[in-house]
Amino acid sequence: MVGVTATWPQAGGLLPVTRVPGGELAEVAARADFAVLPVGAVEWHGPHLPLGTDLILAEGFAAESGRSPGGPRGVLFPAVPYAACPGQTRPWPGTVAIRPEIAVGYLADVIEGIVAAGFGRLLIVNGHDANMSTVRAAMEWVSGRRQASLLLVNWFQLVTPTETGEIYGELPSRGHGGAYETSGVLGFDPDAVRLDAVTDLPPKPKLPVAHPYVLVESRPDPWQGWSGHISLASVPAGDRVRQVAGARLREIVAAWVAAPPPAPPTADPLPEPGATPGAEVPS
Template identity: 40%
Template sequence: MKATDIHGRDLKTLEQAKFAIVPLGSFEYHGPHSPLGTDIVLADGFAELIDADLGGVIFPTVPYTACPGKTSKYQGTIPIRPSIITEYVIDITTGIIKQGIKKIILLNAHDANMGVSRTVAEYVTGKHTDASFLLINWWQMVAIDAAEEIGFVGTKGRGHGGPYEMSAVKAFRPDLVHVQEGDPEFQEVPSLSSMPYVLVEGTPKAWDGYTGLICQTSYEKGKIIVGTAASNMNALIKNWLSD
């Protein structure tokens, strides 16, 4: 069910929803082979794959957001200041709670939204202690070590504009992803540690607004990624609702 399709005389439908879905995208350069709306396609696509029988209502995707310095310098990217997008999503989610929906999924398709999502969720649940947020980054719904099973060779495929992300886009919109002969490819940089960490650089290695062995992008890999991610996402949501 989409919130945009609900008529004014049917507002009680909102109150009856078990949870709200707020997809978070971006308008950002993803390389010569990828659409500027990559993260919007993914946010929209995965929102539609949430099992309707779970009783959620999908709100409009947030299309503009904060973008990192390493992409904001590329033409096509439209970045929003972090403080602005944080306040904006706070207002969106607070407005949803006022409609009577106390459970909210922030369904994220953009790396830079991760901090925003956590900040919003912590702030809003501090003001509305009966509210509950579930933060879902779609790419984390598939194990990193599943790369070989998916079909990637010599790479995990992960990274901005890389074959993992763009295969997923291709699964939703095969017409939008076009890797051409001569498009530069970038080998993965060796990990600094086996432990989880975050490294932020103004000019990363192996990078030109995107990264990865993009020739391994494919519709077939995308269908595996999207199918696995959707299955794990729905299982997570079901557990959250029954908790």
């Protein structure tokens, strides 16, 4: 009988954990360089995009993480489909939102379960902006309980605003359901997009300041659960987004896998004030 690792691509690649027999899990975990968990959402993105937009993007870029010839070997876990969703999209049809406190606890259990199965390095590929806070909180919790290296990458941030400006021009493109996100879906599943279902809905302008900020509003105007210049989206733009973001994700993963692993977490007390780090404390 041939073991499941015999089907693992010789030069990197991803092996679905759902096809790993329980008796071979320890061997797979020992041979893997990392595990990968896509996290998305089921959320309204407008009449032109599927409700699984964030899942298509998270799963698509998770697959891209293993497309490096001669690169590291990964084990792909099933995507987390449901998430906390902002108040701006919760009233729209098809959005399935869970409470943030539930999301954090659920994600903490999923992440810890993967680490406990023997995968000390876990890449989490995110397709839904609201997950950044809940996943980060869960990662911090698990890292204090298990020896683990947990890496969170949001595909949306892998292409810079300057670069999207070069692709789409001066009009804003990076909003929820906008040209950038629409193009991303076109790069993976063009049949899922209906470009003729909407006309452009110019988003509310950003504040006229250069400083970083986070602005949460109940319902910005104009807003229909999405906004953006959809006329700027195209398959070639989506192919470009997939190419650039995928290459950068693989670059991050390669550097991460090559880095030394962390030490185990500890509950040891802090040294006494003025003590020399590493020195023995007299008994």
